[in-house]
Amino acid sequence: xxxxxxxxxxxxxxxxxxxxxxxxxWMEATKEAQQCKKLSTLTRFIEFTGKDADKLxxxxxxxxxxxxxxxxxxxxxxxxxxxxxxxxxxxxxxxxPKGIKIRDYVSMDTAFQYCYSVLPSFYRENNVxxxxxxxxYPAKTENGLKEETWEQDDKxxxxxxxxxxxxxxxxxxxxxxxxxxxxxxxxxGLSGVDLFKLKIKDVKVLDExxxxxxxxxxxxxxxxxxxFFNSETCSLMKIYMAERKEKIVDPEGLKLREEITKExxxxxxxxxxxxxxxxxxxxxxxxxxxxxxxxxxxxxxxxPKSLRDYYATAIKKVKNIPFEITERMLGHKCEIxxxxxxxxxxxxxxxxxxxxxxxxxxxxxxxxxxxxxxxxTEEIRKLQADLVVxxxxxxxxxxxxxxxxxxxxEMKKYFSIIIQDESIDSAKxxxxxxxxxxxxxxxxxxxxxxxxxxxxxxxxxxxx
Numbered sequence: 001x002x003x004x005x006x007x008x009x010x011x012x013x014x015x016x017x018x019x020x021x022x023x024x025x026w027m028e029a030t031k032e033a034q035q036c037k038k039l040s041t042l043t044r045f046i047e048f049t050g051k052d053a054d055k056l057x058x059x060x061x062x063x064x065x066x067x068x069x070x071x072x073x074x075x076x077x078x079x080x081x082x083x084x085x086x087x088x089x090x091x092x093x094x095x096x097p098k099g100i101k102i103r104d105y106v107s108m109d110t111a112f113q114y115c116y117s118v119l120p121s122f123y124r125e126n127n128v129x130x131x132x133x134x135x136x137y138p139a140k141t142e143n144g145l146k147e148e149t150w151e152q153d154d155k156x157x158x159x160x161x162x163x164x165x166x167x168x169x170x171x172x173x174x175x176x177x178x179x180x181x182x183x184x185x186x187x188x189g190l191s192g193v194d195l196f197k198l199k200i201k202d203v204k205v206l207d208e209x210x211x212x213x214x215x216x217x218x219x220x221x222x223x224x225x226x227x228f229f230n231s232e233t234c235s236l237m238k239i240y241m242a243e244r245k246e247k248i249v250d251p252e253g254l255k256l257r258e259e260i261t262k263e264x265x266x267x268x269x270x271x272x273x274x275x276x277x278x279x280x281x282x283x284x285x286x287x288x289x290x291x292x293x294x295x296x297x298x299x300x301x302x303x304p305k306s307l308r309d310y311y312a313t314a315i316k317k318v319k320n321i322p323f324e325i326t327e328r329m330l331g332h333k334c335e336i337x338x339x340x341x342x343x344x345x346x347x348x349x350x351x352x353x354x355x356x357x358x359x360x361x362x363x364x365x366x367x368x369x370x371x372x373x374x375x376x377t378e379e380i381r382k383l384q385a386d387l388v389v390x391x392x393x394x395x396x397x398x399x400x401x402x403x404x405x406x407x408x409x410e411m412k413k414y415f416s417i418i419i420q421d422e423s424i425d426s427a428k429x430x431x432x433x434x435x436x437x438x439x440x441x442x443x444x445x446x447x448x449x450x451x452x453x454x455x456x457x458x459x460x461x462x463x464x
Contacts, residue, residue, distance in 0.1 A: 014039040017046075020053040026125045041118045048083050053122075061128050076123060076130055080115045084138060087111035109305065112137075151300045162310060167366050169302060172293040180233070180240045181267060181286050185304060187364050188227035189311030189330060192283030192304055193219045201262035203229065203237075206350070209357040210234050213349045218331040225331030226344060228356045232365040244268070314363050321359060 017023055017039055027035055046052060051059070060076040086092070088111045092104040106114070116132055123130035150157040150165060157165050166186065173179050184195060194216065204213045212229035229237060244260065268278035269285060287304055294302050315326050327334035328344060336344055343351045 014043065017043060017053065022057045022122075022126045023053050026122050029125050030121075038118050038121075041114045042122060044087075044114075045080075045083055045119060048086060049079055057123065057126050057128055060123060060130065064128065077132070077136070080119055081138065083119075084111050084115040087114065107303075109303065149301050150306070153298055157299075159313070163366055165299065165302065166307075166310075168297050169290065169293050169299065170366065172296045173289055175289065176236075176240055176243055177267065177281070178286060178289040178293075180236050181281075182290075182307070183233040183236050183366070184229060185307040186311060186366065187230045187233045188214060189308045189315075190214075190225070190227065191218075191220065191308060192286065194225075194331075196265075196267055196281050196283060196286075198266040199262065200260065200264050200266055203266060204349070205234065206353055209354070209361070211353060211357055211361065212237070213353055215349070221331065221333065223331050223333045224328070226328055226349070226352065228353065228360075230361045230364045231357075232367060311364070315360055318359055318363055325355075 014036075018027070023039075023042070026038070030038055042053065046056070049056065056076070063073055063075050066072050087106050088108055089105050093101050094104040096102050116137060120130045120132065150162070152165070166182070170179050170182050173182070181195070184190075188195065197219070198214065198216075202214055202216065206212065210231050212234050213226070214228065215224070215226045217224055241260070265278065265280045267281040269281040271279045273279055283304070290302060290304060294300060312326075312330055315321070315329060322340060324334055324336050324340055325344075328336065342348060343355065
């Protein structure tokens with residue numbers, strides 16, 4: 001019995017747009033995986049300006065050729081600025097082919113990438129320089145808050161509540177795969193292009209401690225990185241892989257088991273190719289899942305990109321961690337000193353794994369993970385020793401209190417006799433109580449002790 005293959009919508013070919021010699025040159029310098037997104041952005045920009053690709057290039061080129069700098073109008077920059085504000089205009093909607101009203105605007109981060117990264121590359125690749133200074137970028141603010149700020153009910157979420165926020169987002173995700181991706185991103189800080197190209201063979205799982213090692217080159221910068229799945233993520237990965245084996249993918253109810261090999265993708269999409277193999281998951285799928293989950297719990301600003309920022313902040317807050325270690329974990333370009341080069345070698349990652357487990361595992365686990373008590377042993381011993389000393393002090397104080405109680409009872413016995421019999425001199429009675437020899441003709445006031453009558457008279461004087 002064969003099942004119907006679920007096919008994705010065919011990608012736009014942009015045949016008319018590709019006929020332009022300027023677009024051809026631009027695409028020659030663009031990776032195939034990014035061509036569709038860039039052409040789609042350029043198409044929207046052309047529709048906005050009402051000019052074709054050739055006219056955009058020539059217009060900017062003629063503008064930059066002006067002999068008098070004061071006559072340069074910066075037409076391209078002005079057009080891109082206007083296009084940015086059009087993209088983020090939340091009042092714009094359109095109808096899809098089914099006649100359903102959908103939004104026709106994008107987030108500030110997405111619009112910023114389109115306008116100040118994608119479109120300028122179109123001009124630069126055609127030898128028409130177009131660069132924006134930082135002061136020329138529009139302010140990425142909304143209601144006084146940056147868009148990447150995490151918000152709930154229009155109130156900023158503070159960093160101390162980030163873990164609780166991520167757990168809320170995770171619990172709002174219906175698919176186990178998306179929950180696994182969330183934990184994997186928090187644990188590694190990898191961007192979508194690096195995380196979703198991982199295969200099962202790229203993940204080296206340790207028996208003890210229960211974490212997984214991943215290394216490679218960042219697609220964006222071609223810089224090496226070394227990261228780990230923490231203990232919590234590894235537990236979730238085990239459940240996810242078991243679900244993949246039992247997943248029902250046939251619309252008629254036929255259960256088909258996926259043949260999982262070392263060459264299989266670690267994260268798979270819901271679509272299968274003509275060879276009955278699962279496709280690699282796309283970055284947009286997880287971004288959409290996060291957006292839906294955030295909307296469900298009334299939160300904003302929590303994106304896959306912000307998860308990498310959370311990861312960077314978390315590992316840099318750990319005390320006594322060398323700068324070079326965090327830079328390697330982030331995939332940033334950095335010279336590794338000789339004292340760390342041995343631990344960071346590709347064939348010596350077990351030592352680095354133990355280092356990660358002791359210092360970062362509990363920090364990057366949303367539920368605080370399996371804590372390693374090795375580095376806290378001395379502190380625990382000191383606390384235990386302090387508790388022993390405090391217990392001994394408390395016992396001594398208790399014994400002293402018991403002794404004082406006995407002394408007070410004896411004092412009450414002696415002084416009760418004095419109070420009852422006014423003829424007894426309180427000073428002499430006190431001396432007898434102290435075990436001293438009674439002196440003759442001793443005045444009570446010399447010992448600072450008064451008789452009952454004198455005490456009463458003093459109280460009366462105070463009242464007056």
